[in-house]
Amino acid sequence: MTDPVRVRFAPSPTGRLHIGGARTALFNWAFARANDGAFILRVEDTDSERNSEDSLHSILASMRWLGLDWDEGPEAGGAAGPYFQSERRDSYQAGIERGLAEGWLYRCFATSDEIQALRDAHREQKAHGCWASPSRDLDPATAERRAADGESCVLRFRVPLGEEILVRDHIRGEVRFRSDEVEDWVAVRSNGMPTYNFCCALDDDAMRISHVIRGEEHLVNTPKQILLAQAMSLRVPDFAHVPLILGEDGKKLSKRTGDTALGDYIDKGYPPEAMFNFLALLGFSIDDKTTVFNREELLAHFDLKRISKGGALFDTAKLHFLCAEYIRHTEPAELAQRLQPWLDQAGLQPPSMDSEQAGSDSASTSRKPWLETLANAFRERLGLYSELPDKAAFLFSDHVEIDDKAQKALDAEGAQDLLLRLAEALEQEPLFPPADWSAWIKNQAAIMEVGMGKLMKPMRAALSGTLGGPELADILVLLGRDRVLQRLRGASVRS
RNA sequence: GGCCCCAUCGUCUAGUCAGGCCUAGGACACCAGGUUUUCAUCCUGGCGACGGGGGUUCGAAUCCCCCUGGGGUCACCA
Numbered sequence: 056m057t058d059p060v061r062v063r064f065a066p067s068p069t070g071r072l073h074i075g076g077a078r079t080a081l082f083n084w085a086f087a088r089a090n091d092g093a094f095i096l097r098v099e100d101t102d103s104e105r106n107s108e109d110s111l112h113s114i115l116a117s118m119r120w121l122g123l124d125w126d127e128g129p130e131a132g133g134a135a136g137p138y139f140q141s142e143r144r145d146s147y148q149a150g151i152e153r154g155l156a157e158g159w160l161y162r163c164f165a166t167s168d169e170i171q172a173l174r175d176a177h178r179e180q181k182a183h184g185c186w187a188s189p190s191r192d193l194d195p196a197t198a199e200r201r202a203a204d205g206e207s208c209v210l211r212f213r214v215p216l217g218e219e220i221l222v223r224d225h226i227r228g229e230v231r232f233r234s235d236e237v238e239d240w241v242a243v244r245s246n247g248m249p250t251y252n253f254c255c256a257l258d259d260d261a262m263r264i265s266h267v268i269r270g271e272e273h274l275v276n277t278p279k280q281i282l283l284a285q286a287m288s289l290r291v292p293d294f295a296h297v298p299l300i301l302g303e304d305g306k307k308l309s310k311r312t313g314d315t316a317l318g319d320y321i322d323k324g325y326p327p328e329a330m331f332n333f334l335a336l337l338g339f340s341i342d343d344k345t346t347v348f349n350r351e352e353l354l355a356h357f358d359l360k361r362i363s364k365g366g367a368l369f370d371t372a373k374l375h376f377l378c379a380e381y382i383r384h385t386e387p388a389e390l391a392q393r394l395q396p397w398l399d400q401a402g403l404q405p406p407s408m409d410s411e412q413a414g415s416d417s418a419s420t421s422r423k424p425w426l427e428t429l430a431n432a433f434r435e436r437l438g439l440y441s442e443l444p445d446k447a448a449f450l451f452s453d454h455v456e457i458d459d460k461a462q463k464a465l466d467a468e469g470a471q472d473l474l475l476r477l478a479e480a481l482e483q484e485p486l487f488p489p490a491d492w493s494a495w496i497k498n499q500a501a502i503m504e505v506g507m508g509k510l511m512k513p514m515r516a517a518l519s520g521t522l523g524g525p526e527l528a529d530i531l532v533l534l535g536r537d538r539v540l541q542r543l544r545g546a547s548v549r550s
Numbered sequence: 551g552g553c554c555c556c557a558u559c560g561u562c563u564a565g566u567c568a569g570g571c572c573u574a575g576g577a578c579a580c581c582a583g584g585u586u587u588u589c590a591u592c593c594u595g596g597c598g599a600c601g602g603g604g605g606u607u608c609g610a611a612u613c614c615c616c617c618u619g620g621g622g623u624c625a626c627c628a
Binding site for chain 1: 551552553554555556557561562563564565567575576577578579587588589590591592620621622623624625626627628
């Protein structure tokens with residue numbers, strides 16, 4: 056255990072980063088960072104049919120969004136490269152030749168259909184053990200000749216019979232497999248490119264990977280990789296197979312249940328810190344009572360022993376709680392910055408707050424205080440960044456949508472008159488809004504001899520078109536004197 | 551079906567390795583109150599679990615076995 060900690064996340068660029076993959080990456084990252092180790096990103100692009108450049112970029116972007124920085128890998132470089140398996144073919148070649156020479160790889164000429172038939176028949180019999188390739192015991196010389204003659208074949212790993220394979224797993228303890236249950240898996244495709252199980256074991260050794268932390272679906276691949284490592288006298292890394300993330304229906308997380316790509320959540324305005332926290336909470340806990348934590352706190356406590364064994368349901372309610380929690384605890388200035396893109400995207404232009412004095416200030420400078428006031432006003436009312444444009448629409452448009460309850464408040468007896476008087480009183484004030492708004496409005500209620508509710512409700516309705524929303528004091532500031540007076544008076548004319 | 555993994559509130563989990571400190575703790579959700587000029591926030595309280603059966607033990611959520619249930623895997627994908 057004196058070897059330096061080196062872990063890798065090894066996505067294949069065949070789609071966007073999956074939620075499960077994101078969490079696996081997060082655990083790897085956390086383990087590396089918590090143990091002064093290296094976090095390596097290795098691209099498993101052995102399947103030329105499905106790889107895409109777009110996928111790679113989207114995966115990298117997703118990881119950056121989550122804050123998972125890698126020490127070695129694409130765009131980072133490193134001494135153990137290349138970090139694309141497609142560029143490591145030379146390093147696999149020696150292994151392939153050795154396997155053929157030593158006999159633990161053999162040429163299999165059976166077609167996929169023939170193999171499938173074998174598998175089906177075996178399954179039909181409900182039997183233990185495995186099917187055997189008809190080529191398994193072919194004379195090597197004959198096999199070589201057939202291959203030389205151009206006959207298509209794959210290279211299979213000759214799994215020894217009667218052995219026990221022990222997987223030492225940091226999460227599951229010791230897991231035993233009988234080699235008889237492990238099929239002769241394809242190590243090299245007919246096109247000459249080695250498969251995942253082959254590259255993985257060689258690369259993990261070549262890159263001095265100390266711990267393989269990956270999803271539980273890989274547990275059954277592990278004996279294959281261990282067998283190969285033994286055949287080649289490679290070092291076998293420590294393993295940690297993390298539980299799966301299940302959809303809210305208890306089944307494997309799928310598109311049917313909801314969004315499965317991290318990108319979906321980025322696009323929908325989820326705060327990255329909330330997603331990070333949420334993902335870390337799925338199958339891991341710091342202690343018996345900590346729910347909300349940042350990355351530093353995670354690193355201070357991260358330990359493979361604290362990863363649970365059972366699968367975890369993707370609980371959107373909890374995710375939403377964390378999102379709202381993070382948003383309301385974000386400093387207004389910071390929150391304003393994060394909200395800005397969503398306003399832009401919706402085509403909403405923040406007015407400058409003090410247009411008269413703006414003078415030499417650039418527009419964006421003078422908008423800053425307005426944006427911060429906006430952020431602060433909505434801080435406790437937002438579940439996602441993307442909710443802002445809708446909720447704050449009344450601040451940007453001259454047309455105010457009046458909902459039913461607001462209309463009622465406007466139609467209440469005396470409401471119109473009250474609004475008019477309010478507008479007048481407001482107009483008399485030297486300051487807008489009045490210095491002590493709360494005292495001012497209370498005073499007005501007293502003067503007009505009505506309860507606060509009688510005053511506040513129609514005011515709110517006239518200004519925002521709804522009875523909910525930010526504090527009136529904030530709305531006043533956000534709207535500005537002119538628009539406030541206009542709406543107060545406009546509402547009384549309307550009906 | 552074979553093989554493998556797993557099993558505490560509806561959900562995420564603490565507790566399980568080193569059995570008593572657990573009449574099982576926290577969080578989300580839900581319900582009921584309270585604070586508040588609206589909504590929200592915030593505060594208080596409530597609801598709510600050791601899947602079943604056998605052992606071992608003075609004592610088991612914790613250890614063992616069986617059953618049941620759930621999940622994964624069975625590609626020239628990773």
